[in-house]
Amino acid sequence: MAYFYQNPVLRWLLRNPIWGFVLIVFIFFSLSSEHFFAARNLQNILVQTSTIGLIALGMTLVMINGNIDLSVGATLALAAAFAVDVQSWAMFATWGNWQILPAVCLALLVGIFMGAINGFIVWKTGVDAFIVTLGAMLGIRGLVFVYTGEQSFYAMNFAYSDFSALSFGPLPVLAVIFLLCVLIVHWLLSRTVHGRNTYAVGGNREAAVNAGIRVGPHMMINFMIIGFLAALSGVLLSTQMGAATPNLGRDYELWVITAVVLGGTKLTGGKGDIIGTLGGVLAIGILRNGMNLMQVPAFYVYVILGSILIAVLFLDKRFNTSTDGGLRL
């Protein structure tokens, strides 16, 4: 038993149980499907994970703050629509492949702006973020439909959809962007003042205020970060499709929250990290991919994913209360 607690790998796994789970499903699918453990498939998993994964990075910050953002799926759709539509604006007609640049920039700005609106409302009105972003989830989806007129947009320029096929050595470009963002957000959260404040605000808001943190603007910045990441995710998704559809990103907020919670971030705020979140999104990505390869009927996938979420929550609760001794919500 003493050995068990001294071994650094085991101790790390105990603190990040989701990675143990990732390891188990990884081995399980490698043994049970001949197509799973192949370089191509692992690349696929990374690309497939990047969509939910990017948003989950932002959600981790927001949730450590003690807030939540339900509007990310709609923001993703709005950004994707901008990224594809702006390319075909007449003013950029002569720009050639460069027309993609203003389109992507504008899409990312739209994401940041939507995040800023959410953050500002939460800051100024003091209404719970759950309510503010539940409203925004409906409202921004409405904007998407108004903007697109219910139609899909598609990119005339094949260079746009070719972008997603690029790769750096063995890594597809989408996976590289995702991993870069993981590193940056991890650095932001664990090494900077903003990161420290994020935990402080979520852990004990009064103490944070006393320590001189401007809580309102701080939370707004995190909402802008998640808006940016949701928009980036939307842009990357639209490069995979060469198009944007108004229904894009439906229910993504639920999957993102699931992934972040699987990664050990607490809804009550103050706890969580990017390593856990990465484990959470990989767990979902591997499960989905593996179940596809093994042809698990779609009806059962719902039951399996839902049960795993509840089971992990249960184990986490058992486990955390026994080691920390304290009760947690």
Place this chain on the structure above:
Amino acid sequence: MTNKMKFLLASCSTVALAAAASADTVRIGITQNNVGIDSYQTTYEQAFIAAAEANPDVEVIVLDAGGDVARQISQVQDLIQQNVDAIIIWPTDGQALVPAVRNAHREGIPVVVTNSNIAEAGMEFIAAFSGPNNIQQGIYSAEMMCEALGGEGQIVQVTGMPGYTTAIERQKGFDDRLAEMCPGVTQLDIQPGDWNRERAQRTMETFLTRFDRIDGVYSGDDNMGVGALNAALAAGRAEGMVFIGATNFAVGYDAMARGEYWGSVYQSPVDDARAALQTALDVLAGEDVPKLNYFDTPKITQENMDQFDRPVF
């Protein structure tokens, strides 16, 4: 022409590879739009699996995108990764699947699109399309509406889920044909019913309060059409109102038998599924398959309904 040649070569070589790899069985992967959302898609899946099981030389991998474009793209990637001999796609969105189809084409895997066609830009990358002609179905419905109203009247329209190809195509076919053939018929309003009977019922209830005179209702499928009929019956205004649908469901068929529902378009998911599999097999066998393979979806009305079996869904 050259594309077709290239494609034939590609498919021949895939067949050759497959034959070398595993005796004579071909592996075909299918990714469907959203099984379980309605009976049509579910029956389609069952018919597809049954047809595949009946053929000892076919092994199928059946996936469902759950209505999510991004998930469908991952599934296409997963199928390419498994090196299947052909991929059948029921697109969640005609535009957004183009790059994924292009990837499969690059890998030399022939793609057959089923039920709802891919956008124009993707046509060069697919081996064939097999399914109903949704624009034509909209046209049929418009013609039936025009005929039933005698070229004169006010109608409302309940469409499918906004943003979905089938809904858009049926509405387009209907709107264009109606304006051209029957200028005397005006459309009072168009609102979505989301392929959902209860929502269609609510939409129709609001139409009924809004408009004192409604002579006809066109719904994007019979499931919604019966919802609209329910609303009109409850309000006591169904008498003399013309209900036209599409994709004849069993409930629509029964309502037609009772004389409450005027007509619809007969579309069998079993035919749809079999046609898709057969098209894929023909492509793999190297046959010269036309790009567009529409299976027959005739008009069904109270007069000719005895020529059709009651739909199983």
Place this chain on the structure above:
Amino acid sequence: MLLTRLKAGGPAIAKQGILVAFVVFMIAFSLMSDRFLSADNIMSVFRQSAIIGVMALGVTIVVIGGNLDLSVGSMLSFATVLVVDLHDKIGPELAIPVMVLATLCLGAINGFLIGILRLNSLIVTLGMLSVIQGLVLIYSGGQNVDIADQRGTWFAMFGRGAVFGIATPIIIFGTLAVVFHVIMTTMPFGRHVHAVGGNPTASVFSGIPRSRVVFMTYLISALCVAVAAIILGSRVMGSQNNVGQGYELQVLAAVILGGTSLLGGSGSILRTVLGVLMLAFIQNGLILMGQPYYTQWLVTWAVIIIAVWLDVAAKRGRLFSPIA
């Protein structure tokens, strides 16, 4: 002006933000469409809102108890598919109790995980949303279910019938609202729910059986879903497998609009009814004005935030949040 009034503790009217907004909307819509205030239209909106309304009653009680229930949408699909499917197999007199029992079982699972095991309600009900949706599809094999004899069955009375000219769904919704209002305002159980939601630790010390109270709130929520499913199944006489998809958010929006705090401990059944009606009238009014249907989402966005803001502002006595 508003600010100073709020600071002064606020007149009663400022505390009824939702009521004010409701009246403003009703006046605005009736000026813009002459059909809006017709008896036909009002009855039709009431009837349409009954399904969401009945579910919102249960969710209000869950939320007052300090929890959330996101599983009500798939639970509605489950219950409706079950009752419609069993109607033709074992008859309505058996189908209804079997369905109610099965739905209560799902509620009991929620209640056990959240009340007894004290797991986070958002995540548990999110997981259950997915699990139950899968169960529905497995049960029905993905097929629609229909009632063959739509005219002859007495099951039709719940969704399509009327008593003294008032549609049964309205009567059911109204009766349940009154019953739950009385329970929540006058009975010990109501006090317990408020106490558990307001201050869980204190409630335990004052001898309130916290686990059992939370468990009960989920049973009530499931019961409401079962009642809603009877109305829905009878109204449509058939069901798709995803019929309840997205209802959880509409229900939650109505509850929030009614001023029930997500922190638990405060909320009112009657104001939830107001929230439900308000959303239904906004939807209806915009369609009567010929607006595309997604404009209602934009309006809902604004309405939710403004209504809850005024509510929160009235409680703290100032318009803007004190956080820096």
